[in-house]
Amino acid sequence: MKVAIIGSGISGVTAAKSFIQNNYEVSMFDSSDFEIEYKNKVSFFPDLKNSPKFQNISFVKNRENYLKKYGIISPNFFSANTLEIGGLSNHWGGGLELPGDNYLNQYNHRNEITSEKKSVLNEMGIKDDNFEFYDPYFDNKEMKKFLNFKSENFYFEKLLLAINQNKNQNNKSSDFQYTNKKIFYNAKNEIYNLIKFKNFKLFKNNFVNNIVKKDGKIKLIINGQPHDQIFDKVILSCGTIGSTIIISKLLKIDKRIRIYHTPMLQIAYYNNLLKGNINIEKNIGLALLMINLKMNQDLYKGSFLSAAGINNNFFGISDLNIFFSFIKKFIYVGNIFFPQQCSNTYLNYSIKNPFIESSIDNEIYKKIFLIKEKLNYYFKKFKLKQIPFLNCKISTNGSDAHYTSSLYNFDINNKKILNEKCELNDFKNVYVLDGSSIKEGLYYPTLFLMMFIKSISKQIINDDKKN
Numbered sequence: 001m002k003v004a005i006i007g008s009g010i011s012g013v014t015a016a017k018s019f020i021q022n023n024y025e026v027s028m029f030d031s032s033d034f035e036i037e038y039k040n041k042v043s044f045f046p047d048l049k050n051s052p053k054f055q056n057i058s059f060v061k062n063r064e065n066y067l068k069k070y071g072i073i074s075p076n077f078f079s080a081n082t083l084e085i086g087g088l089s090n091h092w093g094g095g096l097e098l099p100g101d102n103y104l105n106q107y108n109h110r111n112e113i114t115s116e117k118k119s120v121l122n123e124m125g126i127k128d129d130n131f132e133f134y135d136p137y138f139d140n141k142e143m144k145k146f147l148n149f150k151s152e153n154f155y156f157e158k159l160l161l162a163i164n165q166n167k168n169q170n171n172k173s174s175d176f177q178y179t180n181k182k183i184f185y186n187a188k189n190e191i192y193n194l195i196k197f198k199n200f201k202l203f204k205n206n207f208v209n210n211i212v213k214k215d216g217k218i219k220l221i222i223n224g225q226p227h228d229q230i231f232d233k234v235i236l237s238c239g240t241i242g243s244t245i246i247i248s249k250l251l252k253i254d255k256r257i258r259i260y261h262t263p264m265l266q267i268a269y270y271n272n273l274l275k276g277n278i279n280i281e282k283n284i285g286l287a288l289l290m291i292n293l294k295m296n297q298d299l300y301k302g303s304f305l306s307a308a309g310i311n312n313n314f315f316g317i318s319d320l321n322i323f324f325s326f327i328k329k330f331i332y333v334g335n336i337f338f339p340q341q342c343s344n345t346y347l348n349y350s351i352k353n354p355f356i357e358s359s360i361d362n363e364i365y366k367k368i369f370l371i372k373e374k375l376n377y378y379f380k381k382f383k384l385k386q387i388p389f390l391n392c393k394i395s396t397n398g399s400d401a402h403y404t405s406s407l408y409n410f411d412i413n414n415k416k417i418l419n420e421k422c423e424l425n426d427f428k429n430v431y432v433l434d435g436s437s438i439k440e441g442l443y444y445p446t447l448f449l450m451m452f453i454k455s456i457s458k459q460i461i462n463d464d465k466k467n
Contacts, residue, residue, distance in 0.1 A: 003232065004231040103442065149382075156290065208222055210249050258346055261402055271330045295371065307331040422437045
C-alpha cells in the first residue's frame with residue numbers, strides 16, 4: 001500500500017516510521033532542500049534580526065517561496081522556518097511538556113495515546129521520566145539560588161527543554177549550530193536514517209499545492225502540476241498553517257478558521273555589575289529555567305535564562321565586541337506565556353489569498369500591569385531589576401510559529417471535518433497528523449504530538465489489516 005506523507009518535521013517523521021515498519025511504501029514530500037547556508041556576516045552592534053535563523057540564505061528563499069506559493073499576504077506571518085528545520089520544536093530543542101490528566105481526558109482514546117509514551121521517550125534517548133540536564137549550568141551558585149527559592153505563588157524549575165545535554169561533542173544537526181553542546185530529537189536527522197529503508201523515498205523541493213481524488217485513488221498537485229504517482233493514503237503533516245491551507249483548498253472552505261496561538265510577554269532584567277554574575281559557558285543555547293507565577297488562581301509559565309547562556313552570534317554581536325559580550329553576562333531574558341484562549345487568530349481563506357488575522361484579547365492588557373508588578377517584587381529578591389524598554393512587551397499574535405489546533409474542532413454544517421482517526425470525513429484516506437489536529441492547551445506539545453501520531457498511525461494500520 002502506498003502512502004504519501006507531506007512534510008518532514010517531527011509529525012511527518014513520526015508517522016513515517018510507523019508505516020515503514022509495517023511495510024507500506026512511503027513517499028515523503030517536502031518543499032525544502034534541507035541545505036543550510038549562512039551569509040557569515042555578523043554586525044559589530046547588536047541586531048536581533050541577525051540571529052542565525054535570519055542569516056540562513058536557504059531559510060530566506062524558502063520563506064519567500066512559501067508566502068508566494070500559498071499567496072499569504074499577512075505582514076505578521078513568520079512560521080516559514082518550519083520549512084527549513086522540520087518544525088519550531090526542532091529549532092528550540094523539542095520542548096517536552098508532559099500532558100496532565102485534564103488535557104488527556106479530552107481524548108476518547110487517551111489510553112492508546114499514553115501507552116506510546118515509553119517508546120517515544122526511548123526514541124528521544126530518555127529513559128522513563130528521568131530527564132537528564134546539563135548539570136554544570138545548574139551547579140552554579142547563582143543558579144541554585146533560583147532553584148532553591150520557593151513561595152506559594154512564585155517558583156523556578158528546570159525547563160524540560162534541557163534534556164540530554166553535552167552527550168556528543170560532535171553533534172552536527174540543522175540546529176543552526178548556535179550551540180555545539182546540546183542534543184535533541186531532530187526530525188531532519190531522522191530522515192537520513194529513514195532513507196536506508198527500501199520502502200521509503202524522499203522528494204525534496206516538492207511543494208504540494210493540493211490533493212485530487214479519482215477512482216478511489218489519490219494524486220498530489222506538486223509545484224502546480226499533477227504528480228505521476230498514485231497513492232492509497234495521504235498524511236498531511238506540514239504544520240498547522242500548511243495543513244490548514246491545503247484542507248481549505250480541498251474542501252473549498254469559505255469561512256475563516258480559528259488558529260490557536262500562544263501570546264507571549266517578553267521580559268528582561270539586569271543584575272548589578274558590581275555584585276557578580278552567572279559564569280557559564282556561552283555555548284548553551286537553551287532557556288533552561290522555567291518561571292511559574294500563580295495569580296488569581298491562574299498559572300503563568302515562562303522561560304528564563306541569562307543572556308550569557310546564548311552565544312554572541314545568536315544576538316548578532318561580533319566576538320570582537322568585548323563590551324557587549326561583557327554586558328550580556330548581567331542580563332536575563334525570557335517569556336511569559338498566556339493561555340492560548342487569549343489569542344484571536346484566524347486563517348481567512350474566503351478571500352483570494354490566505355490572510356492571517358490577529359488580535360489580542362483585551363483582558364491581556366489588564367493583566368500585564370499586575371504580572372509586571374508581581375515579577376518585579378520577586379526578582380528584587382535576586383537583586384534583579386527590570387529593563388524598562390524591554391520589559392513586559394507583549395508579542396503580537398502571529399509574530400512566531402506558536403500555532404496549533406486549527407482543525408481539531410472545525411466543523412462544516414455542524415459536522416466536524418476530522419473523525420477520531422484524524423481522517424477527513426468527506427475525503428476518505430486523507431489524514432491530518434500534526435499540530436492542527438490536536439486539542440489546544442499545551443505550551444510545549446512535542447512529546448504529546450509524537451505519542452498522539454503514533455497511536456493514530458497504529459489505528460490506521462490495524463484497520464487496514466482488518467480489511
